[in-house]
Amino acid sequence: MTLIKDPLLLKKLEKFKSIKRGYYSLVLLTVLISLSVVAELLVNNRAVVVRYNGAIYFPTYGDIIPGKKFGFDYDYEANYRELKERFKNEDGNWLVMPPIPFNPYENDYIEGSYPPYPPDSRHILGTDASGRDILARLFYGFRIAIFFSLLLLFFSYIIGITIGCLMGYLGGRFDLLFQRVIEIWSNIPTLYLIIIVSSIVAPTFGVLLSIMVFFYWVTMTWYMRTATYKEKAREYVLSARALGAGHRRVIFSHIIPNTISVIVTFVPFTVVAGITTLTALDYLGFGLPPPTPSWGALLREGTANLGQQWIVMSAVSAMILILVMVTFIGEAVREAFDPKKFSFYE
Amino acid sequence: MKRILIFIILFSFQFALSAELPKNLKWETNDSDPTYADPNAKPGGTLRKFVLTFPMTVRTVGPDSNNSFRNNILDNTWALVGTHPNTRNTIPLLATHWSVGKDMKSMYFKINPQAKWSDGKPITADDFVFALEFMRSKNINAPWYNDFYSTEISKVEKYDTHTIGVFSPKKKPREQLILYLGIAPRPKHFYGGKVPKNYTRAFNWKPEPTTGPYYLKTVKKGKSMTLVKIKDWWAKDMRFIKGRFNPDKIIIKVIRNNQVAFEHFKKGNLDTYNLLSSENWFQKGDGKEYRKGYIEKTSFYTDSPRSNRGFYMNSDYELFKTKPLREAFSHALDIDLAIKKVFRSDVARLEHIYTGYGDYENKSIKARRFDIGKVKSIMAKEGWTRGGDGIWKKGNKRFSVKLTYGYPAYTDYLAFIKEQAKKAGVEIELDLLDGATSFKKIQEKKHQVSFSAWGVKMLPSPWESYHSDNAHKTQTNNISNTDDKELDALIDKYRKSVDRKEMVQLSRKIAQKVHDYAAFVPAHYFPFVRGAHWRWVRFPKKAGTNLSIQEFDDVTHAEYGGLMWIDEDLKKETLAAKKSGKTFPPVVRIDKANMRK
Numbered sequence: 001m002t003l004i005k006d007p008l009l010l011k012k013l014e015k016f017k018s019i020k021r022g023y024y025s026l027v028l029l030t031v032l033i034s035l036s037v038v039a040e041l042l043v044n045n046r047a048v049v050v051r052y053n054g055a056i057y058f059p060t061y062g063d064i065i066p067g068k069k070f071g072f073d074y075d076y077e078a079n080y081r082e083l084k085e086r087f088k089n090e091d092g093n094w095l096v097m098p099p100i101p102f103n104p105y106e107n108d109y110i111e112g113s114y115p116p117y118p119p120d121s122r123h124i125l126g127t128d129a130s131g132r133d134i135l136a137r138l139f140y141g142f143r144i145a146i147f148f149s150l151l152l153l154f155f156s157y158i159i160g161i162t163i164g165c166l167m168g169y170l171g172g173r174f175d176l177l178f179q180r181v182i183e184i185w186s187n188i189p190t191l192y193l194i195i196i197v198s199s200i201v202a203p204t205f206g207v208l209l210s211i212m213v214f215f216y217w218v219t220m221t222w223y224m225r226t227a228t229y230k231e232k233a234r235e236y237v238l239s240a241r242a243l244g245a246g247h248r249r250v251i252f253s254h255i256i257p258n259t260i261s262v263i264v265t266f267v268p269f270t271v272v273a274g275i276t277t278l279t280a281l282d283y284l285g286f287g288l289p290p291p292t293p294s295w296g297a298l299l300r301e302g303t304a305n306l307g308q309q310w311i312v313m314s315a316v317s318a319m320i321l322i323l324v325m326v327t328f329i330g331e332a333v334r335e336a337f338d339p340k341k342f343s344f345y346e
Numbered sequence: 347m348k349r350i351l352i353f354i355i356l357f358s359f360q361f362a363l364s365a366e367l368p369k370n371l372k373w374e375t376n377d378s379d380p381t382y383a384d385p386n387a388k389p390g391g392t393l394r395k396f397v398l399t400f401p402m403t404v405r406t407v408g409p410d411s412n413n414s415f416r417n418n419i420l421d422n423t424w425a426l427v428g429t430h431p432n433t434r435n436t437i438p439l440l441a442t443h444w445s446v447g448k449d450m451k452s453m454y455f456k457i458n459p460q461a462k463w464s465d466g467k468p469i470t471a472d473d474f475v476f477a478l479e480f481m482r483s484k485n486i487n488a489p490w491y492n493d494f495y496s497t498e499i500s501k502v503e504k505y506d507t508h509t510i511g512v513f514s515p516k517k518k519p520r521e522q523l524i525l526y527l528g529i530a531p532r533p534k535h536f537y538g539g540k541v542p543k544n545y546t547r548a549f550n551w552k553p554e555p556t557t558g559p560y561y562l563k564t565v566k567k568g569k570s571m572t573l574v575k576i577k578d579w580w581a582k583d584m585r586f587i588k589g590r591f592n593p594d595k596i597i598i599k600v601i602r603n604n605q606v607a608f609e610h611f612k613k614g615n616l617d618t619y620n621l622l623s624s625e626n627w628f629q630k631g632d633g634k635e636y637r638k639g640y641i642e643k644t645s646f647y648t649d650s651p652r653s654n655r656g657f658y659m660n661s662d663y664e665l666f667k668t669k670p671l672r673e674a675f676s677h678a679l680d681i682d683l684a685i686k687k688v689f690r691s692d693v694a695r696l697e698h699i700y701t702g703y704g705d706y707e708n709k710s711i712k713a714r715r716f717d718i719g720k721v722k723s724i725m726a727k728e729g730w731t732r733g734g735d736g737i738w739k740k741g742n743k744r745f746s747v748k749l750t751y752g753y754p755a756y757t758d759y760l761a762f763i764k765e766q767a768k769k770a771g772v773e774i775e776l777d778l779l780d781g782a783t784s785f786k787k788i789q790e791k792k793h794q795v796s797f798s799a800w801g802v803k804m805l806p807s808p809w810e811s812y813h814s815d816n817a818h819k820t821q822t823n824n825i826s827n828t829d830d831k832e833l834d835a836l837i838d839k840y841r842k843s844v845d846r847k848e849m850v851q852l853s854r855k856i857a858q859k860v861h862d863y864a865a866f867v868p869a870h871y872f873p874f875v876r877g878a879h880w881r882w883v884r885f886p887k888k889a890g891t892n893l894s895i896q897e898f899d900d901v902t903h904a905e906y907g908g909l910m911w912i913d914e915d916l917k918k919e920t921l922a923a924k925k926s927g928k929t930f931p932p933v934v935r936i937d938k939a940n941m942r943k
Contacts, residue, residue, distance in 0.1 A: 064734070066736070
């Protein structure tokens, strides 16, 4: 029993699976993304489970638990790393810390020395210049970057595909008008606009995303327009029309499924573009406001402290790793969806 | 109307003819304060420094003249008198004697008859009369100077070639009169007796003759500028000048990036490099050149007026309308720990406004400390409770504020304070904007809290910053919107006073009131000047003065500059040692005489 019945698509998936590095990259990336969704359980200064005086607590999500509840003398959030040390001498009380017991905002200053600290058993990848765990910042930075680019992909594709499809399908004046609109649109320098906006207001995730979507949808329209023009002239479209199918049905049930290979092959590259743009903006200081964990900010810090190579090394390696994986996936997808293997030309 | 005008013209004409020095003037000079240079300093040699940008002009007034290079010329354009950088008494520069008029609106000066322009022409009373005409002229295209020289100085009177009087339109305390009326001359002969119409265009690259030790000799456009010491300089034997301004030549290279400049310095292409920030002092100030003793580090604690740097709450913002919440916010900022951790304990906590202003400072005021207990008791009294996220709340209000600032270098420091504030139940959102935009936002009073610092003056000027005249309106310096009737009364009294004792008392009371109002949380200041220099750059035993602003960059400053010298023998020795691999003991000199406990 398979969900996908279309034999052509099945063949494509088979082909994709057979391209090992693309397939494993996809698996790895999916795992990473799913892990990043529950980052709070893996990289955090809050314990996963605490058992104290007979009661069980799950501090990860929701409200803070004040230190008083665990027998400290303060009202602010309990320090679970200290609590763990204390529990070593207390019977029946125990807690489980996440594998990386630091959150990305926390300044961990070691008495008598000054950050950045080199990698050691406490901080696997070391810390940045303010004593924040680099691995924690990389991980949360990854979550922000990847979801930023996935959302960017989603919204810009919805707009891009719709308009591109309509241009190809309707043609005529609509096509002509939007061609001109897009030509003008794509001449607005995106980077400068973002720089201007972020110097006026501190940009939030939503603002940055909207600006990017505002410009990014354009790229997809050209490809969709051509693809639609091509498909529209095919006999199956004519047959569907002859059978009385409406425009909407023709576009959504016939044309878009047949242009899927165009869309899919562009997806990985859009993801790459999303990540690099966000990183570049953060690097230049025009991205998300500090102290948001971000790869770009880490890169900038690394290049400013070239003597402390672990900072720049970890940021660069993480970038390379993710971008190479996405590119492998992209390659594999393109090969798997290459119509030359399965289409028959008349 | 016409008649009045004629009368005025006649009157002033008459007055001009009959200008006569008031009798019974008490002439003062200063030949007793301690000197601060090293009498054994070796003259000669070349000092090499750098600037980040090549200036757009070498004019010192007019469009584009306010660049980082300008001080190299301005410092060499001496005024009549200066301030002793350790005792803060007046010292002679171009004038040998001075006298403050009994009306507290005038000053009289005897110009040193030996004083000469760098082109050899003598400096006379006419140059000072011309200076006023020059600075008021529309031809120089400098509205700020036009205004300043019209509203702060009413006229300059020539009595004979070497005696002048300078007049202020309003009464001022003695200290201020000396600061405002001890003006600098302009070379009348150089401009042909009148202010040239095409000044801003014709004099872009024609440096004006100077009155100080150096003059600008060569300009290699885009590359470097060379200042050369005047041969047989007229002032070289003056009490406070002897042993200063030792290098024969100062080459100022244009290096457009600090990192690159630092590499040049390490190679020995530059003689000095400022290392003010903790990061630079500890990280850049460490390496094999230091360990081998080729490069030395010098730090000198100063006692100069400090900038009122800190957190300015906008008391028009909903949360900060009442004093208790302002106090609670002050207690939620863990500045001391941030200084310890982020600045490695080597900057000092600012305790109150007007630190370093001598008698005017109220040393008894201590800034509010980080205290979770105090925050708790204040908030509980006001009826707030801690929300589920640990932040104080009351109804739909949350104690969450946006902190506006415009200088990315402070992000680490502020992020640290933000994390600590969370413990006290206060959420701070960092609102980092571009420098100009953040300044605009703050000037328009649209901020909630800002992290700002102000330029310093020699005397406190509280009206602009704390008087209600400047509250609740845009484009004023009262960015905390401080509005307190008692404080207003004190400030008004302070502004009108010409009695130093009274002003000192008032200034201290004002500082106390500002503290009580609790809209300003003093942050920190750099209590020293410090930097690195090659071994051959030598300093007196006391490497700086109390008023030094930057150890190495102000080598030409008339009051506190030019203490260092270049020892050519040591230079040869060091360069030879560097080649052969010989090492010297590493040197880090820290003079803590002025350090506050």
